[in-house]
Structure formats: structure tokens, C-alpha cells
Amino acid sequence: MKLKCPICKQPTDSETTAEFPFCSARCRERDLGNWAMEKYKVAAPMMDESEPEETETNEPAHPESSGSDDE
Numbered sequence: 001m002k003l004k005c006p007i008c009k010q011p012t013d014s015e016t017t018a019e020f021p022f023c024s025a026r027c028r029e030r031d032l033g034n035w036a037m038e039k040y041k042v043a044a045p046m047m048d049e050s051e052p053e054e055t056e057t058n059e060p061a062h063p064e065s066s067g068s069d070d071e
């Protein structure tokens, strides 16, 4: 099976490369580093908080009282 090293884009072969799909241990470690970076990004709190402007007036539904209508 042949793939490209996700780090340096060099062609790698699962039969000849021990670090497949990376071309070398170095690239594999680099990928681990990227993972850690991603973790940091995700863990960082979002500063952009957009306030939803939705002012909905919920009027209480008053049931129509069908009272006695005597004439």
C-alpha cells in the first residue's frame, strides 16, 4: 500500500516504511505535535460571543371562556 506522508508529502510504502503512513519517525512525531496543537486550539475558550437578538413576546394564551349567555 502506498500513501503520501501526511507531514512532508513524500511517497511512503507500507511494505518498506516502518513508520507508515509517515516516511520517518521524525514525521510521525511531528504529527503527534500537530495533534497536541489541535487539542490546545479546541480547549481554548471562544472569545467571540455573538448575542442572539431575538425578542419574542410570549403572550399568555387566554382561553376563551364560553360562559353562559342567557338572554
Ligand SMILES: [Zn+2]
Pocket (backbone or CB within 6 Å): 005, 006, 007, 008, 009, 010, 022, 023, 024, 027
Ligand atoms: Zn515525512
